[in-house]
Amino acid sequence: MAFFKILKKDTKSSARAGVITTKSGIVKTPVFMPVGTKATVKAITNEQLYEEGCEIILGNLYHLYLQPGIDVIEKAGGLHKFMNWKRSILTDSGGFQVFSLSRIRKITDSGVEFKSIIDGSSHFFSPGNVIKMQYRIGSDIIMVLDECIPFNEDYNYTLDAAKRTMEWAEISIKTKNKINPGGDLKVFGIVQGGFIKSLRKFCAQSVSQMDFDGVAIGGLSVGEKKEQTIEILNYTAGFLDNKKPLYFMGLGDPAGVIEAIENGVDMFDCAMPTRISRNGSAFTAEGRVNIKNKKYTYDYTPLDETCNCYTCKNYSRSYLRHLFKSNEILSSILLTIHNLHFIFNLINQSRDSILSGNFIDFKTKFLKNYIKNED
Amino acid sequence: MAFFKILKKDTKSSARAGVITTKSGIVKTPVFMPVGTKATVKAITNEQLYEEGCEIILGNLYHLYLQPGIDVIEKAGGLHKFMNWKRSILTDSGGFQVFSLSRIRKITDSGVEFKSIIDGSSHFFSPGNVIKMQYRIGSDIIMVLDECIPFNEDYNYTLDAAKRTMEWAEISIKTKNKINPGGDLKVFGIVQGGFIKSLRKFCAQSVSQMDFDGVAIGGLSVGEKKEQTIEILNYTAGFLDNKKPLYFMGLGDPAGVIEAIENGVDMFDCAMPTRISRNGSAFTAEGRVNIKNKKYTYDYTPLDETCNCYTCKNYSRSYLRHLFKSNEILSSILLTIHNLHFIFNLINQSRDSILSGNFIDFKTKFLKNYIKNED
Numbered sequence: 001m002a003f004f005k006i007l008k009k010d011t012k013s014s015a016r017a018g019v020i021t022t023k024s025g026i027v028k029t030p031v032f033m034p035v036g037t038k039a040t041v042k043a044i045t046n047e048q049l050y051e052e053g054c055e056i057i058l059g060n061l062y063h064l065y066l067q068p069g070i071d072v073i074e075k076a077g078g079l080h081k082f083m084n085w086k087r088s089i090l091t092d093s094g095g096f097q098v099f100s101l102s103r104i105r106k107i108t109d110s111g112v113e114f115k116s117i118i119d120g121s122s123h124f125f126s127p128g129n130v131i132k133m134q135y136r137i138g139s140d141i142i143m144v145l146d147e148c149i150p151f152n153e154d155y156n157y158t159l160d161a162a163k164r165t166m167e168w169a170e171i172s173i174k175t176k177n178k179i180n181p182g183g184d185l186k187v188f189g190i191v192q193g194g195f196i197k198s199l200r201k202f203c204a205q206s207v208s209q210m211d212f213d214g215v216a217i218g219g220l221s222v223g224e225k226k227e228q229t230i231e232i233l234n235y236t237a238g239f240l241d242n243k244k245p246l247y248f249m250g251l252g253d254p255a256g257v258i259e260a261i262e263n264g265v266d267m268f269d270c271a272m273p274t275r276i277s278r279n280g281s282a283f284t285a286e287g288r289v290n291i292k293n294k295k296y297t298y299d300y301t302p303l304d305e306t307c308n309c310y311t312c313k314n315y316s317r318s319y320l321r322h323l324f325k326s327n328e329i330l331s332s333i334l335l336t337i338h339n340l341h342f343i344f345n346l347i348n349q350s351r352d353s354i355l356s357g358n359f360i361d362f363k364t365k366f367l368k369n370y371i372k373n374e375d
Numbered sequence: 376m377a378f379f380k381i382l383k384k385d386t387k388s389s390a391r392a393g394v395i396t397t398k399s400g401i402v403k404t405p406v407f408m409p410v411g412t413k414a415t416v417k418a419i420t421n422e423q424l425y426e427e428g429c430e431i432i433l434g435n436l437y438h439l440y441l442q443p444g445i446d447v448i449e450k451a452g453g454l455h456k457f458m459n460w461k462r463s464i465l466t467d468s469g470g471f472q473v474f475s476l477s478r479i480r481k482i483t484d485s486g487v488e489f490k491s492i493i494d495g496s497s498h499f500f501s502p503g504n505v506i507k508m509q510y511r512i513g514s515d516i517i518m519v520l521d522e523c524i525p526f527n528e529d530y531n532y533t534l535d536a537a538k539r540t541m542e543w544a545e546i547s548i549k550t551k552n553k554i555n556p557g558g559d560l561k562v563f564g565i566v567q568g569g570f571i572k573s574l575r576k577f578c579a580q581s582v583s584q585m586d587f588d589g590v591a592i593g594g595l596s597v598g599e600k601k602e603q604t605i606e607i608l609n610y611t612a613g614f615l616d617n618k619k620p621l622y623f624m625g626l627g628d629p630a631g632v633i634e635a636i637e638n639g640v641d642m643f644d645c646a647m648p649t650r651i652s653r654n655g656s657a658f659t660a661e662g663r664v665n666i667k668n669k670k671y672t673y674d675y676t677p678l679d680e681t682c683n684c685y686t687c688k689n690y691s692r693s694y695l696r697h698l699f700k701s702n703e704i705l706s707s708i709l710l711t712i713h714n715l716h717f718i719f720n721l722i723n724q725s726r727d728s729i730l731s732g733n734f735i736d737f738k739t740k741f742l743k744n745y746i747k748n749e750d
Contacts, residue, residue: 039697043704046689068672068697076675076693084689297443300451314459318451322414322443329418329704 003186003213004029004245004266010359014237014264017354020245022140023184024080024088025055029245029266030351032252032343033058033090034274038067039083042274043332044340046085052309052341053348055087058269061134062094062101065123066116070133078138090269091139093130095190096218096249099148107147109164127168131175135185143216144172146190151223158194165192166206173210186213188247194219195228197235204239214267215240216247221270226256234263254283254346254370258363261350273343277335280324283342285369289317291335296321309341310334378561378588379404379620379641385734389612389639392729395620397515398559399455399463400430404620404641405726407627407718408433408465409649413442414458417649418707419715421460427684427716428723430462431516433644436509437469437476440498441491445508453513465644466514468505470565471593471624474523482522484539502543506550510560518591519547521565526598533569540567541581548585563589563622570599572610579614589642590615591622596645601631609638629658629721629745633738636725648718652710655699658717660744664692666710671696684716685709 006018020027034041034049036057041049049057059079064070076082079089098104102114111126127145134142145168147161169189176187189207193199207215217236220229237246245266251257252270260268273283280291284304291303302312303320311320311334323331346366353362381393395402409416409424411432416424424432434454439445451457454464473479477489486501502520509517520543522536544564551562564582568574582590592611595604612621620641626632627645635643648658655666659679666678677687678695686695686709698706721741728737 038701038703039694040701040703040705045705045708063701067701068693072672072693072697075673076691082691082694082697084694297447298450316451316457318443318447319414319457319459322447322457326413326415326438326442328413328415329707330415330420332704333420333708 004243006243008355010354011357012360013262014242015261015350015354015359016264016266017351018245018266020056020088020266022056022088022186024086024140027055027088028351030257030261030347031056031267032257032273032347033267033269034340035060035269035271036083036085036089037271038063039073039079041336041340043278043329043336044274046083048310048337049340050087052337052344054340054344056140057085057087057089059089059091059137059139060094060097061091061130061137062097062125064091064137065094065133066118070136073137080138082137088140089138090141090188090267091134091137091143092249092269093134093143093145094125095130095143095146096148098125107164109167111145112147127171128175131172131187132179135179140186141214142176142185142187144169144187144190146192146218148192148219149194153194155196155199158196158199162193162199162203165190166203169207169210169212173212177211188212188214188216188245190216190218190249191236191240192219193236195224195232197232200232200236201239204236208239208241212244214245214247216249216267217265218249220248221250221256226259229256230259230263233260233265237264252343254343255367257343257346258350258366261347261354262359262363273339274336277339278332280331280335282320282335283339285366287370291317291320291324291331293321303338304342307338307341307345309338311338311341379618381618383730385729386732387735388637389617390636390725390729390734391639391641392726393620393641395431395463395641397431397463397561399461399515402430402463403726405636405722406431406642407632407648407722408642408644409715410435410644410646411458411460411464412646413438414448414454416711416715418653418704418711419649421458423685423712424715425462427712427719429715429719432460432462432464434464434466434512434514435469435472436466436505436512437472437500439466439512440469440508441493445511448512455513457512463515464513465516465563465642466509466512466518467624467644468509468518468520469500470505470518470521471523473500482539484542486520487522502546503550506547506562507554510554515561516589517551517560517562519544519562519565521567521593523567523594524569528569530571530574533571533574537568537574537578540565541578544582544585544587548587552586561588563587563591563620565591565593565624566611566615567594568611569594570603570607572607575607575611576614579611583614583616587619589620589622591624591642592640593624595623596625596631601634604631605634605638608635608640612639627718629718630742632718632721633725633741636722636729637734637738648714649711652714653707655706655710657695657710658714660741662745666692666695666699666706668696678713679717682713682716682720684713686713686716
């Protein structure tokens with residue numbers, strides 16, 4: 001079976017609806033992947049995720065490597081068994097975390113030496129060993145190691161990092177072919193290049209020439225304006241093989257997601273929808289709601305009248321406000337269920353509208369409602 | 376329908392199996408009531424509680440009064456609707472919390488003035504207004520206001536508090552008859568008297584002469600030795616009307632619960648089983664397990680091989696240890712489900728053994744296993 005099949009392309013935009021088939025099951029695209037960094041999506045059970053129609057989650061090698069350790073997961077029979085997740089898992093190499101969380105000791109062409117955020121011990125990630133470790137824990141889709149640079153670095157720094165990331169990409173492919181020749185291991189390349197178009201082009205063309213199963217765009221959503229995100233995304237996508245799935249790393253706000261779908265993105269992940277849930281914030285069809293707000297004290301309506309999630313069917317804003325103010329875990333649980341439902345529903349509706357040929361209408365209507373009324 | 380019906384009395388002990396019928400449903404006794412202080416049992420959803428067979432939970436007037444406020448709950452249509460709980464709720468008057476959490480301004484015969492732990496504001500609880508407030512939020516079983524004294528107070532202090540608590544009990548009954556004459560409002564009296572037998576007797580006899588629907592024993596499990604708990608419990612129970620349900624306030628450890636059942640107790644509550652869940656501790660048939668322990672790193676067996684709960688059917692000690700060490704909310708969720716299941720299961724088995732006439736055998740076997748192997 002083909003790894004990625006495009007079912008329908010929108011005629012008025014680059015949006016498309018498809019299906020990815022991994023060794024663990026079917027993933028309808030476009031798809032949002034909730035972040036399960038440490039072998040759990042925060043504040044929600046697997047069953048609650050299944051109920052919301054979640055077909056794939058994201059794990060993170062950096063965190064899993066440090067705690068509980070690859071060995072513990074491998075001996076459990078892999079990440080799926082360890083966390084009892086029966087659908088697909090994409091794992092990130094942890095490149096982003098190495099460069100954003102750890103004190104880095106040394107970056108060389110062969111990899112990066114870093115200190116653990118847990119106990120300060122020294123570790124080494126190479127393009128080869130991150131592929132091997134993700135393979136050992138049984139990930140369905142594996143990301144290469146990339147060098148993630150801070151926002152708005154200069155040309156030379158960005159060029160060096162982009163070149164190194166492309167060299168690492170070559171090593172990743174070789175490693176894949178060595179450990180799983182002709183097998184079902186799926187590896188995605190990552191395009192870097194900061195906000196410099198020539199370097200985005202260089203990376204996109206390089207990655208396109210390599211035998212990856214999908215392509216990710218990294219290094220966006222790092223502090224730039226939304227127009228800049230879309231511009232770089234759109235520009236970069238023009239140099240990519242559009243028969244492969246396109247994954248935008250680190251995007252999860254409703255407006256951004258729908259615009260990225262318009263520009264041909266098939267996959268998303270972001271910690272934001274689950275993180276804001278723990279901070280008392282909720283998506284609604286009419287914009288974000290901050291449940292802490294005093295005006296909800298006597299508001300016995302659901303978060304979103306149009307929403308069919310467990311939270312909206314059973315609980316009021318008044319109750320959710322009380323839970324949040326009382327520091328109750330149930331607050332995080334109920335808002336996480338709602339916010340993930342909201343994103344899943346938005347993407348399902350986008351997909352349906354692509355299939356039925358009216359995506360742009362749907363998008364326009366959604367954005368008009370969503371943006372007018374931020375809390 | 377009778378509020379409390381005893382179905383079977385054990386011939387070798389004071390244990391009994393019965394049924395309480397409230398306006399919200401049936402409660403089989405003996406029963407453990409999980410603590411839902413602030414309109415939620417911590418780290419578990421209502422559906423997960425229903426699934427574990429939970430028929431009654433406990434709310435706390437002190438906390439609900441301070442946040443979100445009685446008015447907010449009343450306007451929601453009562454506590455059941457506010458938190459979407461469809462079974463029975465017993466509310467505590469908050470006497471214990473007033474005396475243990477708040478800075479008390481003044482105790483008089485008419486009530487107690489205290490400062491809010493949230494914002495320092497002044498409030499007044501009287502035996503009458505706590506009954507009225509619990510009635511307003513639609514509680515199924517209401518507790519009177521009692522004066523809770525620290526462990527091992529002297530005779531005079533204990534006597535004063537006991538006398539005041541009995542005067543308050545009289546006012547509570549009068550209030551009940553005034554606001555709900557001949558209605559379905561159920562109110563329990565509370566026996567205090569510290570560790571002084573003559574005062575326990577005084578309270579027990581006084582409460583027995585009043586028209587309460589059930590009787591609670593308060594002021595135990597406050598730091599004394601277990602033999603002392605059982606001695607006072609047993610002594611006190613001798614002066615009570617044993618046709619009414621007997622409620623031991625603040626007991627939830629498995630060994631204590633089964634011994635209290637032996638001594639005629641029908642109802643229990645305690646924050647401990649849910650609190651230890653958030654601290655990484657779990658009941659098992661062979662004693663407590665501390666999931667933090669390094670020896671569970673590669674332990675892929677469930678918490679308790681004999682347990683049928685969701686957690687034990689799906690997750691290993693290795694995974695639970697990882698979640699706890701990673702500070703994940705799912706750790707609290709999964710341990711809460713397990714620990715409540717454990718207590719419910721213990722009480723269900725106790726009840727079955729009372730009905731089938733072999734409670735003492737069951738108790739002896741359980742304790743032998745449970746106590747031999749503490750972690």
